[in-house]
Amino acid sequence: MNSDRRSVKVGSLFMGGDWPVSIQTMWKSPLPALETEKDIPIESLLAGIRKLESIGCQLLRFAVPDKVQAQALGMLSRRSPLPLVADIHFDWRLALQCMEYPIPKIRINPGNIGARWKVKEVVDKASDHGVALRIGVNSGSLPEDLRDADDIAEACVTAAEREIAYFDELGFTNVVVSLKLNDPADVERANRIFAVKYPQPLHLGVTEAGPLISGVVRNTAALVPLLKDKIGATIRVSLSDSMEAEVLAAREILACTGAAAKGVRIVSCPRCGRASFDTHAFLDRWSDRLYAIDVPVEIAVMGCVVNGPGEARRADLGITGAGDSVLIFRKGEIIAREKIAQADQAFEDALKELIAERQTKRE
Numbered sequence: 001m002n003s004d005r006r007s008v009k010v011g012s013l014f015m016g017g018d019w020p021v022s023i024q025t026m027w028k029s030p031l032p033a034l035e036t037e038k039d040i041p042i043e044s045l046l047a048g049i050r051k052l053e054s055i056g057c058q059l060l061r062f063a064v065p066d067k068v069q070a071q072a073l074g075m076l077s078r079r080s081p082l083p084l085v086a087d088i089h090f091d092w093r094l095a096l097q098c099m100e101y102p103i104p105k106i107r108i109n110p111g112n113i114g115a116r117w118k119v120k121e122v123v124d125k126a127s128d129h130g131v132a133l134r135i136g137v138n139s140g141s142l143p144e145d146l147r148d149a150d151d152i153a154e155a156c157v158t159a160a161e162r163e164i165a166y167f168d169e170l171g172f173t174n175v176v177v178s179l180k181l182n183d184p185a186d187v188e189r190a191n192r193i194f195a196v197k198y199p200q201p202l203h204l205g206v207t208e209a210g211p212l213i214s215g216v217v218r219n220t221a222a223l224v225p226l227l228k229d230k231i232g233a234t235i236r237v238s239l240s241d242s243m244e245a246e247v248l249a250a251r252e253i254l255a256c257t258g259a260a261a262k263g264v265r266i267v268s269c270p271r272c273g274r275a276s277f278d279t280h281a282f283l284d285r286w287s288d289r290l291y292a293i294d295v296p297v298e299i300a301v302m303g304c305v306v307n308g309p310g311e312a313r314r315a316d317l318g319i320t321g322a323g324d325s326v327l328i329f330r331k332g333e334i335i336a337r338e339k340i341a342q343a344d345q346a347f348e349d350a351l352k353e354l355i356a357e358r359q360t361k362r363e
């Protein structure tokens with residue numbers, strides 16, 4: 001791997017160098033027209049952004065297909081708790097417009113931005129405004145002469161190399177690169193080839209990875225080996241599913257690579273014919289709250305006494321079915337035994353106590 005791993009600043013977020021790998025996702029619908037940062041729809045957009053932030057999202061990208069959405073993103077960016085990214089294809093003028101607000105990072109696609117002078121205008125303005133750029137290479141939109149290459153991973157690297165050479169010529173270094181393909185092995189190979197040669201931070205992801213299950217599996221297969229080898233500065237798990245699912249999948253992928261624990265780790269059983277406590281229904285009710293916990297804790301949710309007490313005992317807080325009751329464990333000890341109808345209340349009391357204790361320790 002290239003030893004000069006550069007870092008890049010995006011608003012308040014640093015990526016690359018020795019900074020922890022960050023998590024990002026992409027907004028899944030068009031923005032409404034916004035004239036000012038006080039327009040009414042802003043509040044519900046901000047609530048959605050805050051929810052993503054609460055579960056671990058650190059950077060949020062929006063498609064910017066026209067001037068109206070560029071302006072809307074500009075208005076939103078002024079109040080967003082997260083740094084926002086404008087995703088630009090085809091029209092370099094939209095990138096120039098976004099930098100006026102400013103929006104702290106712009107993704108451009110070398111396959112469709114066109115003439116060099118357009119790229120130069122974007123780079124010059126980014127340099128003036130302290131905006132980071134991502135060269136986002138995608139196997140589905142490669143420059144024309146690379147589209148039929150036999151080796152698609154190499155072709156993606158070549159597309160990125162051309163842009164990097166031009167950015168270097170212009171003296172611009174505040175740049176992140178992504179090489180996205182839809183086969184996990186190709187993603188891994190392209191990023192390994194790139195990382196050996198270049199110092200630019202890499203945004204990792206599998207493109208068009210499919211619905212929830214295939215998407216999570218493909219992203220995990222590609223990203224875990226790269227991250228374990230310290231390749232990758234930021235990740236986006238693209239799924240034909242919700243933004244929340246993308247962020248939670250990214251969290252789990254980072255956890256698999258041994259990244260420092262952040263927030264909750266849930267251990268739960270799949271439920272079977274022996275279950276006396278419905279773990280699925282319990283997690284449906286509790287997942288949002290559990291994933292918003294911002295101190296490292298392990299929570300076990302188990303269906304019966306086969307594996308329940310064992311797992312619940314090892315976790316920071318565990319709940320398991322036991323006949324017509326649940327047992328609640330803290331630090332390996334049973335602290336409550338309640339009828340199933342009282343399970344949520346007993347769990348809530350124990351959780352509040354645990355979180356308060358962890359927060360006090362952190363202070």
Ligand code: SF4
Pocket residue numbers: 269270271272273274275276302303304305306307308
């Ligand atoms: S803990 Fe009990 S309910 Fe859950 S999968 Fe195991 S045997 Fe089934």
